[in-house]
Amino acid sequence: MADNSKQGERREIRLGPDSFPDHPVGSKFVQDLKCALEQQDRERVNHLLQHRVKCVDAIIELSNDDWMKDPSAQLDPLVLLGLWSLEYKQELTSPLCIAAGHGYTDCLQYLLQRGAKPNMIVGTKNALHAACENAHTDCTQQLLEHGANPRLLTEDGLSALHLCNTAQTFRCAKLLLKYRADVNQLTEDLESPLHVVARQGLHNHVHLYLRYGAIVNTMNVHRESPLGSACGNAWSPESQEDYLQACKVLITYGANVNSVDDENRSPLHKASKNASLQLVQLLLKHKADVNAIDYNGCSPLANVIQTAPFKEELNPHRTVQALLNHGSRRVWPAAFPKVLKSCAGSPRTIEVLFNSYQQIQVTEEWMEAVPEEFFQLHRPFYESLFALACSPRSLQHLCRFAARKLFGDQCHALIPRLPMPKCLRAYLLLEPEDLVC
Known part of the structure; x- marks a missing residue:
C-alpha cells in the first residue's frame, strides 16, 4: 500500500497541448529518441531519457501535424471544399510516460528516484495510464509505490482501470485495486471498468472486479448493462467460450438477464443477433424473455433470422432451434x-x-x-x-x-x-x- 507520507505527491498536474515543449519535435534529441523507439533500442532510449533530457519532468513533443504552419502542404480536395476538416494534433509526453509505456523498469526507477512526478498528465495521459494500457505490471507497481493516483483520468475521461482491457493487463488491474482504484469509477458515458472488460469477454477481470464490489447491473449512457455489453460483442467464433464464461460470472453475481438498453434490446436480443448458441442457452436457462420485443419490433428470433446469412459458420439454425424450443413466437x-x-x-x-x-x-x-x-x-x-x-x-x-x-x-x-x-x-x-x- 502506498505510504501516507507520499499523499502530497498524489496531486494531479495537467499539462495540455498549449504547454510549450522542452524538447520540440524538430530537435535533435526528439529525432534521436524517435529513432531509438522505432528500433526498440532499449539501451539507447534509457541513455537519452536519463542523460539528455533537460529535467526528469521535461515535456517532449513526439509529433505535430499542425498543417496550417506549412503553406506547401498538399491538402485533400475534400478539405478545400469544406466537406472534411483536419484537426491540429500535437503529441506531448514525458520521460516517465515513455519509460512506463515501453516497460523500461530501470529507467522508470531512475526517473522516480530523481523526483519525477508520477501524477503529471502530459498531453492526454500520465505514466500510470501508459503502463496499464501496455500491460507493464512491474512499471505499474513501481508507479503505485511512488504515489501514483489510480483514480486520475486521461483527457478522454478514462481511469487506469478502464485501460486494463486485454487479458495481459490482469495483474495490472489487481495492483490498481490493491492501491484503492475505484472499481465503479465512471467515464462521461457512464462506462464502468466492468463494462469495458465484459465487452472484451475478459472473464478473469470480470470476476476480479465483482469480488472487489463492482456493481453488476450498472448502466451506461445507453442504458446498457455489462451483461448486455458482453452479449452484444460475442460475435467471433474464436472468443465464444470467453464471453460465455464472463456471462456466467455476471449472472452468478446477480446480473439481470432481462435488462434492456435504450433501444429496448435485451442481452438475449444481442446474443441471438450474434448466433451465440451457448450464450442464448445460458440466458434462456436463467429465464430470459424469449419473446421480448425491441423498439424496432424485433424479437430474439427475428434477430437471428436477420443475421443468419452472415453467421453460417456459427450454425444459426441451432439458435433458431433453441428459441423455438423455449416457446418463441414464430414469424408471421x-x-x-x-x-x-x-x-x-x-x-x-x-x-x-x-x-x-x-x-x-x-x-x-x-x-x-x-x-x-x-x-x-x-x-x-x-x-x-x-x-x-x-x-x-x-x-x-x-x-x-x-x-x-x-x-x-x-x-x-x-x-x-x-x-x-x-x-x-x-x-x-x-x-x-x-x-x-
Whole structure:
C-alpha cells in the first residue's frame, strides 16, 4: 500500500497541448529518441531519457501535424471544399510516460528516484495510464509505490482501470485495486471498468472486479448493462467460450438477464443477433424473455433470422432451434417469403423454422424469392420444399406439431425425457434433416 507520507505527491498536474515543449519535435534529441523507439533500442532510449533530457519532468513533443504552419502542404480536395476538416494534433509526453509505456523498469526507477512526478498528465495521459494500457505490471507497481493516483483520468475521461482491457493487463488491474482504484469509477458515458472488460469477454477481470464490489447491473449512457455489453460483442467464433464464461460470472453475481438498453434490446436480443448458441442457452436457462420485443419490433428470433446469412459458420439454425424450443413466437406466415429471400443461403435455418408450423402454404412467390445460385447450391432441399406447394405435410410432421403444441415452451425440458428412440426426440426438437416432407 502506498505510504501516507507520499499523499502530497498524489496531486494531479495537467499539462495540455498549449504547454510549450522542452524538447520540440524538430530537435535533435526528439529525432534521436524517435529513432531509438522505432528500433526498440532499449539501451539507447534509457541513455537519452536519463542523460539528455533537460529535467526528469521535461515535456517532449513526439509529433505535430499542425498543417496550417506549412503553406506547401498538399491538402485533400475534400478539405478545400469544406466537406472534411483536419484537426491540429500535437503529441506531448514525458520521460516517465515513455519509460512506463515501453516497460523500461530501470529507467522508470531512475526517473522516480530523481523526483519525477508520477501524477503529471502530459498531453492526454500520465505514466500510470501508459503502463496499464501496455500491460507493464512491474512499471505499474513501481508507479503505485511512488504515489501514483489510480483514480486520475486521461483527457478522454478514462481511469487506469478502464485501460486494463486485454487479458495481459490482469495483474495490472489487481495492483490498481490493491492501491484503492475505484472499481465503479465512471467515464462521461457512464462506462464502468466492468463494462469495458465484459465487452472484451475478459472473464478473469470480470470476476476480479465483482469480488472487489463492482456493481453488476450498472448502466451506461445507453442504458446498457455489462451483461448486455458482453452479449452484444460475442460475435467471433474464436472468443465464444470467453464471453460465455464472463456471462456466467455476471449472472452468478446477480446480473439481470432481462435488462434492456435504450433501444429496448435485451442481452438475449444481442446474443441471438450474434448466433451465440451457448450464450442464448445460458440466458434462456436463467429465464430470459424469449419473446421480448425491441423498439424496432424485433424479437430474439427475428434477430437471428436477420443475421443468419452472415453467421453460417456459427450454425444459426441451432439458435433458431433453441428459441423455438423455449416457446418463441414464430414469424408471421405471410412474411415467410422475406425469410426465404434473406436466408436462402442458410437452408437449415429455413427448415427449422418451416417445421415449427403445422401447415403453411407454399406458393409460387416462395420459388421466386430464392436466388437461382442458392437454389442450385441446395437443390435437394429446395425441391423438397417447393414440392409441398401441391401436397399436405406428412402425418409424422402433424404428430410432431401436436406434441410440440402440447409441451409449449417446455419442449426443451420435456421432450428429452420422453421414453423413445433418440432419433425421434431429435425429430420432435426440430433437428434438421436437409429435406422436408
